[in-house]
Amino acid sequence: MEKLNIALNEDTRKSVSDQLNSILSAEHVLYIKTRNYHWNVVGPQFYSLHELFEAQYTALSESIDEIAERIRSLGYNAVGTMGEFLKLSNLKEEAPRTYPDAGEMVARLVEGHENNIRALREAIDMIGDECHDEGTADFLTGKMEEHEKMAWMLRSFLAGPSTETSGPSTAK
Numbered sequence: 495m496e497k498l499n500i501a502l503n504e505d506t507r508k509s510v511s512d513q514l515n516s517i518l519s520a521e522h523v524l525y526i527k528t529r530n531y532h533w534n535v536v537g538p539q540f541y542s543l544h545e546l547f548e549a550q551y552t553a554l555s556e557s558i559d560e561i562a563e564r565i566r567s568l569g570y571n572a573v574g575t576m577g578e579f580l581k582l583s584n585l586k587e588e589a590p591r592t593y594p595d596a597g598e599m600v601a602r603l604v605e606g607h608e609n610n611i612r613a614l615r616e617a618i619d620m621i622g623d624e625c626h627d628e629g630t631a632d633f634l635t636g637k638m639e640e641h642e643k644m645a646w647m648l649r650s651f652l653a654g655p656s657t658e659t660s661g662p663s664t665a666k
């Protein structure tokens with residue numbers, strides 16, 4: 495812990511850093527899951543999914559770095575070992591040597607993004623309302639929006655041609 499004079503007391507910065515380390519950990523688990531699928535996906539959509547997964551793990555990798563550096567900006571250390579990531583993440587990693595089919599991979603990644611969106615939304619509320627750390631709340635809001643976009647792209651692979659998407663109802 496470092497001495498900082500940024501109108502956030504030590505307890506607040508510690509609380510925000512702890513929450514950021516949990517998010518950092520869940521992002522790592524999702525990153526590894528996405529990379530695993532990039533390597534192991536098979537089937538008619540191989541090339542598209544292989545490429546999409548690569549684009550998404552690259553984006554996650556950049557996010558991970560920004561989250562870790564945000565923790566450092568608050569004067570605390572970012573966790574950086576696999577053991578800590580697995581312990582602090584609320585998202586579980588894949589079972590070893592089990593490779594679901596392409597559709598199931600996409601569904602599991604959607605679940606992973608949705609899990610992290612829920613965790614981020616909760617953290618944003620807490621960090622903004624209770625910790626009054628608007629900088630971190632704003633930063634995490636951007637991260638949440640990135641997940642929402644990635645989840646949409648993945649869901650689009652699962653939708654059939656006649657699937658009605660949720661939107662304004664035309665029923666009278």
Ligand SMILES: [Fe+2]
Pocket residue numbers: 532548
């Ligand atoms: Fe690759």
